[in-house]
Amino acid sequence: MDATIVSKMQKHYPVLLNEIISIISPQYGGTFIDCTFGQGGYTKKILEFQNTRVIAFDRDIDSKQKADQIKKTFEDRFIFKNIKFSQLNNLKLKKENVKGIIFDLGYSYTQIKDPHKGLSFESSGNLNMRLGLNNYSAEDVINKLNEKELGNIFKFFGEESESKYIARNIIKERIKKKIDTQNLVKIIDKTKRKKNFKVHSATKVFQALRILVNKEISELIYGLIGAAKVLKKDGILAVVTFHSLEDKIVKYFFKSLSEKKSISRYVPITKQSETLFKLIKKKVIVPSSQELKENLSSRSAKLRYVIKKKNFYDFETDILDKFEKLIEIENYGKKL
Numbered sequence: 001m002d003a004t005i006v007s008k009m010q011k012h013y014p015v016l017l018n019e020i021i022s023i024i025s026p027q028y029g030g031t032f033i034d035c036t037f038g039q040g041g042y043t044k045k046i047l048e049f050q051n052t053r054v055i056a057f058d059r060d061i062d063s064k065q066k067a068d069q070i071k072k073t074f075e076d077r078f079i080f081k082n083i084k085f086s087q088l089n090n091l092k093l094k095k096e097n098v099k100g101i102i103f104d105l106g107y108s109y110t111q112i113k114d115p116h117k118g119l120s121f122e123s124s125g126n127l128n129m130r131l132g133l134n135n136y137s138a139e140d141v142i143n144k145l146n147e148k149e150l151g152n153i154f155k156f157f158g159e160e161s162e163s164k165y166i167a168r169n170i171i172k173e174r175i176k177k178k179i180d181t182q183n184l185v186k187i188i189d190k191t192k193r194k195k196n197f198k199v200h201s202a203t204k205v206f207q208a209l210r211i212l213v214n215k216e217i218s219e220l221i222y223g224l225i226g227a228a229k230v231l232k233k234d235g236i237l238a239v240v241t242f243h244s245l246e247d248k249i250v251k252y253f254f255k256s257l258s259e260k261k262s263i264s265r266y267v268p269i270t271k272q273s274e275t276l277f278k279l280i281k282k283k284v285i286v287p288s289s290q291e292l293k294e295n296l297s298s299r300s301a302k303l304r305y306v307i308k309k310k311n312f313y314d315f316e317t318d319i320l321d322k323f324e325k326l327i328e329i330e331n332y333g334k335k336l
């Protein structure tokens with residue numbers, strides 16, 4: 001969900017739900033993995049179809065309350081775990097006949113509105129941004145990393161064009177006092193020369209901090225790798241993204257494992273090894289005008305999906321090299 005527009009909504013609205021259901025086809029039964037359980041919107045819908053089973057997880061322990069409610073109705077067909085994408089491999093799912101895996105990235109309405117999580121620039125009080133199972137908070141990042149590191153975080157994770165000046169002013173201010181959410185918003189607002197009146201000036205910096213604190217880059221990469229391993233032949237991997245970095249990663253992962261690479265120009269491509277995935281639609285699927293009317297915050301959602309063509313468990317991918325720079329920046333957090 002887009003963290004910038006939530007004020008008019010009252011509850012979490014599962015984004016692109018009809019499209020996800022028509023892609024994964026739970027009417028034929030099978031085991032599905034919901035990697036972003038959240039408020040259980042996708043899980044509940046899948047479980048309404050007979051002969052389905054859902055293994056769901058979420059890093060936010062607050063999701064467990066919703067999971068416990070669902071468990072009461074679907075006791076034998078539903079499992080919930082409080083883990084992260086990067087722990088998917090530990091679930092020992094090799095023997096499960098997994099027909100579909102879904103990721104709905106971003107945050108639920110409940111998380112954005114939770115003042116303790118401090119995800120939004122509208123929150124009061126401490127900078128936090130931890131969704132759960134984290135090692136450090138946004139307060140640690142802003143108050144402890146150096147000027148160059150902060151600048152890189154805002155530039156690469158937020159695509160903020162005035163990243164250097166914002167980082168410089170944070171360093172100046174934090175000598176005087178510890179920076180909380182509202183101080184940070186003021187520093188950004190005072191620093192930014194180029195103002196866009198449609199988008200709040202703190203949007204990009206807050207996006208960058210959420211990405212760093214929750215290690216969104218490596219979590220997504222290891223989540224995709226883990227999912228591609230456990231999925232069975234003909235199974236579907238579907239991902240809904242909300243910002244351009246996530247979408248770039250998913251697009252690259254799908255495309256690079258769907259295309260036959262030329263090993264040698266002397267070996268015809270048709271004789272070269274099979275690819276892992278079949279990419280069904282090159283274009284992304286976006287919310288319908290009806291969905292946008294009902295839930296404006298779905299406007300940045302993009303859905304991509306692939307079908308696994310082989311029962312391979314092991315495969316090679318260069319995705320970690322491809323996004324090396326972003327991972328290097330994410331690793332600044334190791335010092336905290």
Ligand SMILES: C[S@@+](CC[C@H](N)C(=O)[O-])C[C@H]1O[C@@H](n2cnc3c(N)ncnc32)[C@H](O)[C@@H]1O
Binds near residue numbers: 001035
């Ligand atoms: C947009 S919400 C999902 C909403 C859900 N589809 C629904 O219909 O209620 C995204 C969820 O993913 C979870 N999440 C984000 N990153 C995660 C990670 N690395 N590992 C596990 N869960 C994660 C968040 O805590 C959040 O609850």
